[in-house]
Amino acid sequence: MQTLIEVRNLGIAYGRPGSWTNVVQGVSFDIARGEAFGLVGESGCGKSTVAYRLLGYGAVNSLAQTGEVLFDGIDLLKLDARSLARLRGKRIALVPQNPTTSLSPGMRVGTQIREMIATHKALPAGMTMERRLAELFALVGLPDVGHRFPHELSGGQQQRVTIAMAVSCNPDLLVLDEPTTGLDVTTQRQIIQLLKDLRSSIGMAMLYVTHDLALLSQIADRVGVMYAGQLVEVAPCDALLSAPVHPYSRGLIASIPTIDGASSGRGLRGMLRRDQIPGGCKFEPRCDFAKADCKSIPQTLEPVEKHRAVACMRWKDIEPAVAALTRRARSPRPDIDAGSVLSVEDLALSYQSPSVLRTLLGKADSIVARDIGFELKSGEVVALVGESGSGKSTIARAISGRLEPRSGKIRLDGDALAPVLRQRSVEQLRQIQYIFQNPDASLNPRRRIKTILERPLRHFGIKSDATTLETVLESVGLHAGYLNRYPEQLSGGERQRIAIARALLVSPKLLICDEILSALDVSVQSRIVELLQSLKKRHSVAMLFISHDLAVVQQLADRVAVLYRGELLQMAETATLLESPLHPYTQMLLQAAPGLRRDQYVASPPAIPGETSAGGQGCPLAGRCPRQIGTVCAESRPPLRKTETGFIRCHMPSIQLARGDQLAVA
Template structure:
């Protein structure tokens, strides 16, 4: 295959108080036409910095020290701004990590994609603009959402819009920076299948930056592992994921839970990446269990193992892993006893069109987003809320936190009924419920340093503290004291999320609402945060509503799982029972979509299409998509709620006939 793009000896430095600091050092790789190359590593390793250089982007406080980025033989680093603008979107496209900041809040999403196509004149003569927009939205699993604004879509739906925008001009190279972190497992699989089909159809190459190695196994031909700005291992994806040679690669893979191995006992990575403590030799030496004295002083470079495999470790031959991977401990962290009801949702129905002048103006009650939700959460218990994007998970969380008044039903905390609106609740109630948002870019003040961000809730609730208090909480989420004097823009996406988690923990709440809080974190940090959450639960009886699409983490952490689909609770069950025998057809679909570390032949189900649900809606919301649909009852009548030993299932099929091994 011919090279489409080649990165040769790329070194990039950033300006700081102590002068210029190398963030990327001597990185070299190439991508052939139609090939998918994955770039993985922990937050702050430099992978996104490399990705942005493939589009010619450069931060104002950075400079290229050495190297070239050759696209079809042309060095992108030497092009002027107009030449780069002509390439971006048409020849090289980009899918960002955070769609909220990538989409213009004042433009309808259809207009934003229309602008992209018009700018690059990328419309065939026999195709109308409206037809092309409908085709693009269908490709990424959305209905006709052309006239919606970004805020009217869920985070996952927003990300699908950015992907539709990126592929609108059929680019030769697609650069994806953590493109599926905010998506549920079924939508992730739909996107991966879409990207694979685009590769086959137009020969599109990809640079796929991610921390999700299980998902990367489904699409990447080759993988490069980065640590502290350097490539430490490159190999084809199957080889790297099944037989990694570098100690860092092995630690990353050992940190990954899967739904088959939701492990607490696996040996992952120790410590955190500290660029201020880098030795002159191997950068990974301070965290490596196998390091020798020579490793600290001897710089490492990629050494060929074979034609397609290279590793930057002087000891890789003697440290080669066994051919058969060790059996992992499957003991989950969750499933411990919890007593005393803390949170109760009773017959909760939610809508974004409330009663009042707007209802009168529109002449309608509006779309019901969640219907008759009933969840009990005990002190010290973790209940996971899972389901696809747009199912209503975050809507329920908003209602609990007081940011959305229910249409009907009630919310109680500690036996005391909560007022529907945030402004009506007492200071103590506000302190008891802390919300950790999915998107730290939107929840952290960009004009305040981390110190001020952490001090604000302590000052608000009148809690006395010392600097050591702030340092300790940062250390608990894998950051160090130096971060107190940094602004959010100086942190990676994963580092910003860790600050957001630390802020919520500082006031010692009784209930944490965790809204996809791990989606932006790399696997090694995820493991640390999961252990931190588990210790809070065990030591302080902190309860959590854990909203997530990562079923492996859910299996590892949660006591019970509530499965939500288009605003309807389909199943509530103890975690162990749900994963061993999922029962409900929709739960089966979710579990089958969860990727493992080996490429599989999973075929995604058709995507869920948003649909209006009246207060007295008829039929099962899964009808038409369900693999076990029985007859017209599914579409015509609401499924009955069937009680089970540890929860309930809502389905027309009797519980006894639903028991299916996972």
């Protein structure tokens, strides 16, 4: 295949004149026309830094010290700002990680795409702008949503809009920076299916930056593995995931959680400490196979097999990575007689329309959740799973006091909680701590990490000494050197670890974890999961764990509650739910979860933007359920049926669901 872009010996440093710190060294790879190349590695390894150089982007405090980035023979590192502006969007386009911050909140999404096309004069001859917009929305699986503002779309729909914008000028190369982070499994699959379809129809190449190797396996042709700013292995995707050669690649893949709890070896130990990198192999401090000379002899990427290169002089001496899968031991469920920490009873939630609109237009409140009821015991983890827009975070907001319930009760240690934050006591506020999904919005960018961590201690009057902050940082995989940094000096994964540390400092009884692992690489995920398991064991901390990653849920949760369009459809012990899912929607979620091998899963069409609130007369899954027959499901609400370890809300009895029977027409 013809090479489209080639990166040669790229070296990048951060700092200022006279004081530069190398963060990327000697990175070389190429991408052919129509090829999908994945770039993976732990948070802070430099993969996004490299990716943005393919668009000519660099932070004001960064410098490309060595190398070339050749796009169709033109070195992007030598182009002026005007030439780069003509190139970006038209021939090389970007799909960013967070569509919420990349889409202008004050502009309709159609206007934003129209601006891109007009800027690059990329409207096809003989086609009107409106027709082109409709064509682009159809291309990404959306109806015409051009009149909507970004906040009127779900996260998955927003990401589809950014993809429509990125491909609006038919670029040759699409750079994707964690495009599915934070999205639920079914939406992730829809996005991957969309990218595969676009690749075949438009023929564009892709650089896909991610920490999700399971998802990458569904789209990438080749993968480059980065560690501490250096490529340590480049190989075809299937070969890398089935038989990794470099010790770091082996540990990274072994760290990936699976739904069945199986492991293919030992995961990564320790963490990257750039201040302790030796002069030889950078991975030596964490390598299980290191010898004395590894510490002093630098390793560079060298061809070892056809289409594979590895930066390890001992790769031939290491036993093959393929090993029998072993099942990870699950921690036992907490004692059933443990005291109740949180109780939610018949909770109904709505977002109120402004009173003027309700009066003038007769507009009713939008009910987003109803009949929500569950209990959390001391030391128990209950996972809340479901697609984007199902109401998971809305329920968490109500429990934390940031959204007043329409009806129902929330109790903490048996005492009824006031519906809103301002009416709760200081002690109740301390006992419930919320860890948000997006640390960019939850950490003050103008304060150093030390100040951010000290603030809750002062607010709740908690005494601390000099080692308190260092201890909590170590517990989340960081070190004392981070205390004097600002959030902008940290990677996304490091910022999230700071947010977790801040919540842990005040010793809460209940942690509300809202997609807290979605931005973290698998090795850090593993450390955080171990930390949370330790907390629940040693301090009996209860957790409401909101996640779309069912493999992580398998590791951590004792019970799982499945939510869809504001209604709990099933609740069961984790092992029971994952091994024998009963509800058709639970089965759909499990089928969508990707493994480390490319599969034949076909993503269902995305939901049409519109009313997704709870409150309809029938089952919320009606019209989408693969086991629906007749009009029973659409016209009558399914009953709540008890199961051995929980409940299920379905017209079909549990025994028939387990047998795979079809619903009989009433």
